[in-house]
Amino acid sequence: MTDNLVEVGDLVKHFPITRGVVFQRRIGAVRAVDGVSFDVRRGETLGIVGESGCGKSTTARLMLALLEPTSGTIAFEGEDLRARKGERLKALRRDMQMIFQDPYSSLNPRKTVGSIIGEPFAVHGLHKGEGARRRAVAELMERVGLSPEHYNRHPHEFSGGQRQRIGVARALALEPKLIVADEPVSALDVSIQAQILNLLRQLQRELGLTLVLIAHDLAVVRHMCDRVAVMHLGKIVELADADELYRHPRHPYTRALLAAVPGAAAYSSSPSTSSSSSSSSS
């Protein structure tokens, strides 16, 4: 019971579709999230996979109280999100952070890296004074593999992978309990993706973070997550331990998704994969 950090119950988010400019009439609703229930256990990595429009990002935004749900409940450490207002909500926001997909558009190009990473301190009144703040930021930069000497550089002076590290450092600044990463590597070059995935795993080990990873790449999710939820048309169609889900997918949609991964068949059926293994094993 208490090992659940987040409990989501029958969560619904409908976006109204309106017609007319001055007198907007509601003519329907997009059921982005349509009755979703799941728990996030403390310290685990939960994956949410699905195709675009399945509601995975909306679910993430609801979890972080960035959107108001149409109905349903979200409890963080046993307390309903909607019951929190003002200072209490602000305190909650310290505990949950987000890492965004696009490291190019999620960093303010006019600010230095130091002030981007240190911004959460200013917002929450932590590490007051220039010296203290600088020290805290330098520590964060080191933690995510950035050189603290780059404190005064601007985002455009960094590569995509480094920018994503800046995003990770900013998310870590307030020592959150929960990090939601929405497609954290899909905008990065292949050779850089592993750097960020390894960084997230290392940070999780070191800091005991709880991670919710939203992605469309089934191989990435399998690699990172303990449990995986598959979303389709606003609903969770299957939620299982990662091993179980990938070995014995129950729902036809999960099977279709797994079958669609390119190259899965080509790799496994290619003769030399087995021949090279036979040379090492026998």
Added chain:
Amino acid sequence: MSGKRTILEIEDLRVGFRTQDGLVQAVRGASLEVAAGGALGIVGESGSGKSVAMLTVLGLTRGPTAEIAGEIRFEGRDLVGARESELRAVRGGRIAMIFQDPQSSMHPFYRVGRQLVEALKAHQTMTRTAARERAVELLALVGIPEPRRRVDAYPHEYSGGMRQRAMIAMALANDPELLIADEPTTALDVTVQAQILDLLARLREELGMALVLLTHDLGVVAQVTDDIAVMYAGEVVERGSREAILNAPEHPYTWGLLRSIPRLDRPRREELVPIAGSPPSLLAPPSGCAFHPRCPYVREAHRRVHPQLDPAPGPVVHDVRCLLPAATRRRLWRELAAPAEGGAR
């Protein structure tokens, strides 16, 4: 590379762009071959030069700031020195290209059918009705349901997958012998991606056209191509049959790529081995071997000597641009691949 007639041959292609900061050497001596009816996958990260090389085939990189040297022969005819009018006949006619983002490759104001008709009439003399009939046929060929109705729809009325199908239909309009697909499925969902890849494979079979597929996704090339070329910093660093590249790669960069992506056919929590550093700047490419700043097996000489694309010893066609001795490369890859294979059980 499979004994068949070669239709596209690129030799020592160099493409640079003059900028305020200096010359960006986007392609630095790339050599590639495509067999008639064959499928070549070019794998590389952004900035590897794969797109620039293929755009240059179609003469689309020409401009006042571009410096192009080397040879591109399509069916024996030189395209680097070709006149613009000659190129126009080839482009969209005998060689067609599709792009990553089907959203921005179509004109939003015109109906899909009209855009197809335009592509047809650019290369063939035919009446409007005949062209329209052919447009419907093409949409049916690429698997668009109810093509007769859909031909009058606007691009925004199509889904992402359908738009990419329509783009492919447009590319096929003049029965090209070669289709260049630049990251054709990157913007699409997995299930749609699988459909488009199936479609490309089917069309290649049915129409006997050659395919060049540019991608950063090794899974995609594994599924649809016969040969693979790996590009890095404007050079081809390794090329050979699909089996050779995926199962017996000899270049450290290819190893890095293969080991840094999570794969569904590998043990779940297998450690990913990222490639250190980031891709080099093409304003000042590294001396010696272009990969040396990121290579874990770098030796002193590799910083000075520039490796050639040499055949790897063995029965299969497989070229590698690496200064390590072949025996060392093979031992290293065996060592890298072994524990993973053992753990798969």
